[in-house]
Amino acid sequence: MLALSLIGAALVAPAQARADTTFSAKIDFGTATTVPVSGYALDHGQAFGARTGTDQGTGLTYGWVGLANTTPLDLTGNGRDRGTAEPDRLLATLVHMQLPASSAGVKTPGRWEIAVPNGTYTVTVAVGDATSVDSSHALQVENQNAVDGFVPTSATKYQTRTVQPTVADGRLTISPLGGSNTKIAYVTIAPLADSTVHPEVRTVTPANTTTGAAPTGSVVADLRLVGPGVDAATLTGGTVTLKESATGAAVAARVITSGGGDVINLSPTTGLKANTRYRFSVTSGARDLDGRTFTPWSSVFTTGAGTGTGTIAFDKVATSATGRSFASVVKGPDAKLYASTLDGYILRYAIAADGTLSGAETISTVRTDATARGLPGAPNRSIIGMAFDPSSTAAAPVLWITSNTMYAGGTPNEPDWSSSIARLSGPGLGTYTEVISRLPRSVKDHETNSLAFGPDGALYVAQGANNAMGAADPAWGNRPEHLLNAAVLRLDPAKLPASGAVDVRTESPGTYNPFAPNAPLTLYATGVRNAYDLVWHTNGHLYTPTNGSAAGGNTPATPTPLPAACSRRIDATTAGSYTGPTVPGITSNPVAETDYVFDVKKNRYYGHPNPARCEWVLAGGNPTSGTSPFEVTGYPVGTQPDRNLDSAGMYDAGLHASADGVVEYRGNAFGGALKGKLLVVRYSSGQDIEVFGVDAQGKLSAPTTGITGFTGFQQPLDVTEDTAKGTLYVTELGASKITLLRPRV
Template identity: 80%
Template sequence: MTGFALGVPGPAQADTTFSAKIDFGTATTVPVTGHTLDYGQPYAARTGPHQGSGLTYGWVGMDSATPLDLTGNGRDRGSAEPDRLLATFLHMQLPASSPGVKTPGRWEIAVPDGTYAVTVAVGDRTSLDSAHAIQVEDQNAVDGFVPTDSGRYQTRTVEPTVSDGRLTLSPRGGTNTKLAHVSIAPVTGADTRPAVRAVTPANTASGVSPTGSVVADLRLTGAGVDAATLSGGTVTLKESATGTTVAAHVVTSGGGDVINVSPTAGLQPGTRYRLSVTSGVKDLDGKAFLSWSSVFTTGSAGGGGSVAFEKVASGATGRSFTSVLKGPDGRLYAATLDGYVMRWTIASDGTLGNAQTISTVRTDATARNLPGAPNRTIIGMAFDPASTASAPVLWITSNTMYPGGTPNEPDWSSSIAKLSGPDLGTYTEVVSHLPRSVKDHETNSLAFGPDGALYVSQGANNAMGAADPVWGNRPERLLSAAVLRLDPAKLPASGPLDVRTESPGSYDPFAANAPLTLYATGVRNAFDLVWHSNGHLYTPTNGSAAGGNTPATPSPLPASCTRRTDVGASGAYTGPSVPALTGVGTAETDYVFDVKKNRYYGHPNPSRCEWVLAGGNPTAGADPFEVTGYPSGTRADRNLDLSGMYDAGLHASADGVIEYRGDAFGGALKGKLLVVRYSSGQDIEIFGVDTQGRLSPPTVGTTGLTGFQQPLDVTEDTAKGNLYVTELGASRITLLRPKATSAQE
């Protein structure tokens, strides 16, 4: 729903004249015709007999590029194995009882940067004492292969991309791995094909939560992955040892820029799993993805403690629910992706009944012939502070609906409106012509503040601040990527407030008495926001996936630099000057921001004289929220509120948020932030809040707060401490009821 953005660079095309075939054996081995010999020499230019011409290859340490001599680790099984390619091999990890070099090593060969089909073979005719593993670059080829009488060898092919001039094979994760032969060939046309860039969890990761999901970060050449090609046949998750397929939902984000594999019943603790993405996955232009394979091992199941919830079917199903909240009339309200507002009575046990469908927004869209009518996407919902049980007034955000596929949603097409009157049947547009992206970044949530103003989370138009083709080359606007503040007392007496800031519009949020102003900037794509009882405004925010573009600081500085939100506090803006980045190679994490007035939170916007992504790269060491694509010494924006930035998890898609206010669990949860993670976690994480409003690292794995299907939002019925979670992937609202734990009994 509120996915990540990324840029378009594809994998580098390999030099199509380069290929190699290596036969591993002893110093006296005569390699099979067409192959060159490796018998354990340190990495260097090869000049010996049967070692080709102009090739550089050999062995290095497991954790460094230091050349390693494994001469003596080769074996030849002779006539016991009639296939000469399999009869000879080399121990990558030699047991203590065998003659040779006991230090394990990796094998490398110098190759032009590019994408290759790499085929590896492991095994041994006369011995079954191995659990073979081969990692090729950042992918897995062989995992835990144990030979048997009926299967002595295993051969596998992967398609890794090399970017450092060396193709690397590692036995990490194996025991006494025996490498027989390798063939390397370029993948023709790889630079025009989409691919997996990286996965979370990464290849060979251990201690992975059994309750999360697997997310592949994509390297696109077009507008996004075709969701129709994602299935259990094209993307698989299996137990590595048994090959048992894990039942899972395979989906993408609203932006079409990730592949998310969500097990329907969680994973087993302490178990190895293999993710495979095949060429059956295609992008929206019909181009097949390069194949991918990786493995990871789960840790313990977690859970326990004094907080636990039980999941219960609420009775609300069959809609693409986005946001949810309890109304002043004691009923539960939920918005939908296609423009409905639903409401239910809440029974004494928390379940929902007497469903009512309110079509006011869709009716208005049809009457005004809005783009995509009658569909509209409602995310923001907030009841007016003056609402009563008999006369509720609901403020909403209304956006053109992005159904997925080729992105082309019109800019300046989002709005804020009020629903009032009997059954909320009266539609009153309050703010018109808010910006929006071509995909699913739009005008998101609403929250009334303690000052009576309405606070609005407005999404970014692109990935990392500069236009990119995946996001329709749409630039940031003056009001995008920000938390906005609307003062209802300053609204015009009649008609909506037109806030289009570019021709033919002329709205100026800096003007005296402007009703809609910039409260905080650089907030990339915040789905939700909440005013805590401590007076702080918190907003979970989606960071970008890898591949986006950032803007360069122009010289001279533009006129927008005289109207930054921090000019009053810090004076005229003079820098720093930063270079543009294209196809940023690393993803941003997701955040929870402790939002403060007139501060900046890391998403560049040239129209506001904001140029630096996240924390920049100020030192040669590790820096908070750094962007290593910048040259070392690149300072963060002077207005960055680093102390108000908290890590919600890579590819989390941190979305809905509440402050838990009930007294359940003896008050153990009261005052804490509950943040919904739509993507990699598919759960609700819990942040502690101290007396200064600072957040502690999140707690995950709480019983009852895991195993959702693309959850988006959460709300609390404070009377009972029950939670209601919208699950977009399951078209339902799930009820969570506090339950006693052993710690409470």
């Protein structure tokens, strides 16, 4: 926990730890009487503390702690010295990190730690024993793997490995987790020869040494960035790999980054084997957009047996919808399937009796309009939101859309205030009518996303954030939040002018005020970071899956005095003037947010700060020393959540899930077992569809995963249902296709 020195100041975690240029250490493990190899200090099992004994160096603090805590642990008696017969004296001595019951010494397993300046190091470790091969050695250095299940033989008794971990807590930790009777012989710790600041993996999902991982999932690496993001072109099968740990067999996979360029995602093209150990690695061949190489990384995890599917199962069926960057899908009033693309097309397909698609019609209205008006990036535009007007008929459909500049990756530079809402109508949806212009937009892929008509006839809009965690940060072009960012907006069509678009830019030279009487576009709920999709359930609730931030974002600090924005918060009518809490900012928050599904309620807050609205606290704050819902441990203990936070309406969709498309299943398949449940598409770590139960009060149950037919997609973005058949259509951005899911009978 970081100490708070000044209310309103920033709590600073370094955006990137630098290699220390002076600290180094060499430790020879053995017995209390061992004379260490020249240049090495001796460790013979003492509890962690300052070392002052003979042959233990000068000014060093190291020793042993518990396997699951930092309580000092005395393992004296676990050292062994096999004599001088070994060619390498360093390998002739050792300490048991995990002592078998039959051996003399301390049976409690322990970790070894040494106090070091924070930074990135080159660490070489060795395991083995001259007289015994009854071990399965494992060593984890910080949060990555060095030695994984090395079983010695009479011919190969030792294994030596080198890793480059980053220390951020002042202690380098070496753990035998995952091993059996692990014996450590020596360790060397040296600063990197290259003092350049490099991007690197911060954590992975599944985390290092995880057991029971889903065989259908992906591996997602959360990053510590230096520049604007990952260079996707350098993510190849040679630079990012997944291999079976025992055999070294490579897993066929697709490697991508997120739209924000802030993760590395490895997605196997088929499911992984059950109950199998895998090694995930990132090499220095991966680079950021400024050409900096990544610090190498390696971690291991073991899959579980998978989950049962019960009575619900779908069959995947290929369709003719291929070769496009499909984003969103919706069934029209004409019983046809409409699919938008990230470059501005809408494809319309006839749906056959068996659910397959045919007769593709290409609608280029958005691209034609962009070219005619000379919009940035024309003719390309990204169409995310699609919602048919309630007055639409089969003969005269009217389609509302969101239109954004297209972010194709690379250095982020998309123009702010460049998103819009439009209406397509007329023959072939060929008439483009812009109704809302100059919505805010991030430099990357946070934009004006999906649309849904509510039971009140209003149009509800998912508006993305401009940055990671509420305050400007370099990875997101240092662009601040504006008044309409990170929110669910409400558009009342009855308040639109008879002609012309409403300019909703809220900052100079714009003058739009969503709080003004008769404003057509207003704030419905706030703090919704980057909701891709939203759905009005038949129970009257509005649900929206929402992407949380990767690690490394900045949160805003509350200023003194409070700004004028605090007089117009959306909860001011019911809660009065805003007076706090006052919170510090966090710079480069080292902990990623989870993804969410929100049960959105009018005038409530859902955790993404926006200083333009007098919203300062990220997620659940850090109110107690215990574990609290959606807590942010970078805050000092006692940091209360925003008074308007609707914690009861926040549900966990999974870390790095990229929870995107959502639909309420309305079909009667499986005896109605799926009816009324929420189906949420996870683009990233799951690459699947998870299912949330919905009770009579609208509360969601924990999600179910692993349903047959709901796994193994390639970067799925959206889902829609043909309620007449109970079939589903899923857009797979990674495969440039739309997949049909038929209920299995």
